[in-house]
Amino acid sequence: MTAIPQERRLVTAVPGPRSLELQARREAVVAAGVASTLPVFAARAGGGILEDVDGNRLIDFGSGIAVTTVGASAEAVVRRATAQLADFTHTCFMVTPYEGYVEVCEKLAELTPGDHAKKSALFNSGAEAVENAVKIARSWTKRQAVVVFDHAYHGRTNLTMALTAKNMPYKNGFGPFAPEIYRVPVAYGYRWPTGPENCGAEASAQAIDQITKQIGAENVAAIIIEPVLGEGGFIEPAKGFLPALARFAKDHGIVFVADEIQSGFCRTGQWFASEDEGLVPDLVTTAKGIAGGLPLAAVTGRAEIMDAAHASGLGGTYGGNPVACAAALGAIETMRELDLVARARRIEEIMKGRLSAMSEKYDVIGDVRGRGAMIAIELVKDRGTKEPDPATTGALAKACHAEGLLVLTCGTYGNVLRFLPPLVIGEDLLNEGLDVLESALAALPGAS
CATH class of the missing domain: 3.40.640.10 (Type I PLP-dependent aspartate aminotransferase-like (Major domain))
Incomplete structure (x- = not known):
């Protein structure tokens, strides 16, 4: 089992040319009702990294929707x-x-x-x-x-x-x-x-x-x-x-x-x-x-x-x-x-600290919530009315994807960005992912 370098790397646009080729093949034979958050085709994954067929390495804040808690290629x-x-x-x-x-x-x-x-x-x-x-x-x-x-x-x-x-x-x-x-x-x-x-x-x-x-x-x-x-x-x-x-x-x-x-x-x-x-x-x-x-x-x-x-x-x-x-x-x-219970609590400490600081700067974040490595931000058009902002949520997720951070959306109103990193993710990668998110927030139209 080859260890994947635990570092974000972008060598092409996301998705890259090989992923786009595979996407064209997919569209010919896979039912349209089976959708994907990001049409990047995986080649390897482990720790906190997903590597695609173009050689891009994305920081994984999704864990296959909370599945690869121990990483996608855990030794045991x-x-x-x-x-x-x-x-x-x-x-x-x-x-x-x-x-x-x-x-x-x-x-x-x-x-x-x-x-x-x-x-x-x-x-x-x-x-x-x-x-x-x-x-x-x-x-x-x-x-x-x-x-x-x-x-x-x-x-x-x-x-x-x-x-x-x-x-x-x-x-x-x-x-x-x-x-x-x-x-x-x-x-x-x-x-x-x-x-x-x-x-x-x-x-x-x-x-x-x-x-x-x-x-x-x-x-x-x-x-x-x-x-x-x-x-x-x-x-x-x-x-x-x-x-x-x-x-x-x-x-x-x-x-x-x-x-x-x-x-x-x-x-x-x-x-x-x-x-x-x-x-x-x-x-x-x-x-x-x-x-x-x-x-x-x-x-x-x-x-x-x-x-x-x-x-x-x-x-x-x-x-x-x-x-x-x-x-x-x-x-x-x-x-x-690996005492992943303790790891999850440490992830919460880091993520909530960083996200709470972001919420003080960016009014679009109406709420920061969750426990352990199951953390989310709810995005709103106005903090007073709490009107959901699904458009900004989708745009923010897309911006993160383009910069090599895999994030997921959820919520009844489509206005929640959720974070489910593998519990084995390194703290350096975790913080780098949060840096990508903060840069994407700062680039939003009208960001304070």
Whole structure:
């Protein structure tokens, strides 16, 4: 495995000529509905760098949407996955099982919040994990209704599109959607009418009131929420909101599901974002950072709930693939050996310090938020009205891309720039990336 120099380098325009050639080939054979943030074709990646086919090296503030938490070519991931490839690629766990699947489930039981007996089932993607969490909750409770929240994102399958809040690009034209899905307010402090100091109590009261009056708590199988909302804008629910919902769920026999697909595995400066307010979810869904870039997902939860589904009611041909399981064990090994929880906290310290200073200079930054290496800025046209500014957000991302910094946008209003650097990124690269961002901000029309 060749180490990639950890330095930004631009030898062509971004995208370069080779990437443009590949883009032309892509357009002829790849469905138009599969879009890309930046049409730069990757050749190698590792640490905090993505190298394209033209030899440009970009600083990676995206991690493949929070997937390559341990880097895109972590030694332990490559070593373990390679060894497994040499033994066998697949048998199907539902036909003849193998130790790696069991070992991953043991690690999940150890790492997820709570000291109760836990079991897991492994799948391929985050959406598949969420969909199976709903199946399990319905089996356990014998109820049908599922409660989700404003600004939520839970996937692109038919059921998880129904759970997802945002229409474009995720739902538009793809209905009808699965029934018995109900949406209630979330504690979005920056945009709460009476201010962030009142948000947690008021939003939880509103959500519980709507559940009680419009659905009936006795009809609810599951409440599903991201402890830090990802695609919706890196929204941290105001303090008190999540514990109030969890208490309500417990009091009414509702399965409380934490969707930790984007926020899990050290990303927020804790193994799981739920830990921040001492939450112990009944079920936790994971994917993304779990396996260092290989497709793997899981539902982990209270043993008695996980066992509610009948034999052969859960599974899938590729679920818990042995190579992906080996990669997951390598990713967890890396997280522990490098103490990536502490690394995420250090990234937060650097990023929030720099971004807060930028917000004092540039009025377009309405809010700086997030935890660990899951940080965002929300861009607005006016700080008083908080009118979203998606056009400037897109322009800022494009300017960063041109200078060799890969960033992603998100948010219900398309006005959030999110930062998900690999937790193994060097501090010099992290600061250089922030320098690129600040230069792009300074170049905006009307920048102060």
